[in-house]
Amino acid sequence: MDKLTDCKRCGSNACYEQHINEQLTTWLCMGCGFTTSTVMTEDGQATKNALEASPELYKDLLHKDEDGHIWMPATVTLPAKGMVFIDGSTKENWKWTAVKAAPILQEEKHKYPEGQTHKMDMKGAKHFSQRDFMDALEVIGFYEM
Numbered sequence: 001m002d003k004l005t006d007c008k009r010c011g012s013n014a015c016y017e018q019h020i021n022e023q024l025t026t027w028l029c030m031g032c033g034f035t036t037s038t039v040m041t042e043d044g045q046a047t048k049n050a051l052e053a054s055p056e057l058y059k060d061l062l063h064k065d066e067d068g069h070i071w072m073p074a075t076v077t078l079p080a081k082g083m084v085f086i087d088g089s090t091k092e093n094w095k096w097t098a099v100k101a102a103p104i105l106q107e108e109k110h111k112y113p114e115g116q117t118h119k120m121d122m123k124g125a126k127h128f129s130q131r132d133f134m135d136a137l138e139v140i141g142f143y144e145m
């Protein structure tokens, strides 16, 4: 059961709510590009794990909502299509980056793990302002899914 709801971080009404099971609900806001879930609480293990795997900038951008859920910038990866993530130096100075996936050529196959068919084309990265998460998603064909 998925629905659109109001984002508890930015107030946009394009926050995608997904009920995974009785204990777990996740939110991904199309307005601000931030994400959280019912297990992303201030001292929760899920939050610690997520932060350990994230660059420092993500830690600076954390937002706690009125329910105590911790929001962080989303990283969207569509294996054969591309990735959207944030890139920047400070809390104020960052952008969304969209990178398309490109097929790995025969002559460069040795550089990648066995079976991997696509690489992220970092040279062709496109940058979008903080309000344009949805435009960044469009670059990687998110809406065609």
Ligand SMILES: [Zn+2]
Pocket: 007, 008, 009, 010, 011, 012, 015, 029, 030, 031, 032, 033, 034
């Ligand atoms: Zn939002």
